Amino acid sequence: MKISQQEVEHVAHLARLHLSREELQTMTGQLDTILSYVAKLDELDTRDVEPTTHALSVTNAFREDAVKPSLTQREALANAPQHNEESFMVPRVL
């Protein structure tokens, strides 16, 4: 097994996903299949290969420090499930 049910449970919790017992079993099986498949890459000897984080060879994409117009308050809040015209509202976190 490449992944245990506990690990799937842990990752689901970190992602705030609530999985039923059945879903947990299904996911564990599917994730295990995927990871086993990807594990094939481990067969390659990559000792002398620098880790690659980007497929492009581009570096140093910058912008100058200049202010551009922002969204209006109304636009910023437009997609919020709940707001009070000026702030996003979420269940109290403290």
Add this chain to the structure above:
Amino acid sequence: MDFETVIGLEIHAQVKTESKIFCGCSTAFGSPPNTHTCPVCLGLPGVLPVLNKKVVDCAIKVGLATNAQIRATSQFARKNYFYPDLPKGYQTSQFDKPIIEHGFIDIETQGISRRIGITRIHMEEDAGKLIHDERDPHSFVDLNRTGTPLLEIVSEPDIRSPQEAAAYLKKIHAILRYLDVCDGNMQEGSFRCDANISLRPVGQQELGTRTELKNMNSFRNVQAALEYEQRRQRDLLLESEPVVQQTLLWNPDTGKTESMRGKEDAHDYRYFPCPDLVPVTLTEQWIEQIRVTLPELPDDRRRRFIEVYGLSDYDALLLTESRERADYFEAVVQRFRDAKKVANWVLTELLKEVKGGDIADCQVTPEMLAELLDLIESGAISGKIAKTILSEMLVNGTDAATIVKEKNLLQVSDEDELRLVIRSIIQDNPQQVAEFRGGKQKLLGYFVGQVMQQTKGKANPKLVNDLLTKELAG
């Protein structure tokens, strides 16, 4: 049992930019909620963040000023966690390839210099602001601050006392202000500090269990919180009770640290390289270009103040603690050459009156202070009167000459005038005169006081002393 305290500090310094780190939204403080946001900092799908070059320049400056290594290639990473002040579900930060590593600064406490290592300095974005209301089952989220550029400065666990922690913090603060990369405002949160503290028996190599302290928004609070926590941990250890590894909030009202309510999960941030931001590669040439722009830093300036102006080590340290203070001092010295006198007036009289405020904001300009010192030097006013005049100058910004004229405060240095005053005092106090002549020398002070009272403090003190001595001799 004797314990050794081990402290490491994490500083978050807001970089002084106009716009955010990955988008063009303004970083201005105090605007109405959610008026400085855009699809990039709101974390809407399909957007592409682009790095603000000034943040890189500022990071290089701080790296150079802290004797650190600057990485030729650095990389952003995503730090994943859920919290309502973080719209993307991750903070864009740096992880295994921070732009700056392995620096140090020297600090001084009680005249002893110690070198404190800096593990790393990296670039990252700030989160938004949460507003809570006890009576409301909601929290309110303002994302204006989201994406504000920060430098996180992480020290090695080299700090051995709360005093050293405060000294380190002040030094970093001064360096950032000298470099003009951070406004250093602790109340507005543009300079924040978290601390890790643990105790271990003296001689033990292994570190004890640490606690993390948050919510200390002044130098004094940092020291007070660490002193409290040091005591608390020592008491636990002496009772053979375990120190629980946890995050504690400093409560400045009760003067205690408190366990954070609403426990977070054990952090599992699942860092991975940010695919949206390409690596930053720095050339020697770029770094050199920045190096030549570096201003004189606090340590150098302090040495120069000692050498050039002949100041004491302590005065030089106090004057160079803030760039504004040092600039102010030098501006006065431009006009009034006696540097030691200037240092005295700035450090004792002016700072006392400004009461920890910013010397740059005070009503008395360096030129005005120089003029006041000229008036003392020329004998026009006494040093004592000058202090009263300074207080008044600070209140309404009037210059010294005007106050002297309006209030008729010119020093009385006319011998004849003073002799008349003295003679009448001698006449009115036959008993004291007799005692004085009988050997009670310390009564001289009494007579001086009388003269000062009659002249409303304006008499030239040296002249009064000379004349009194002569007249009393009979």
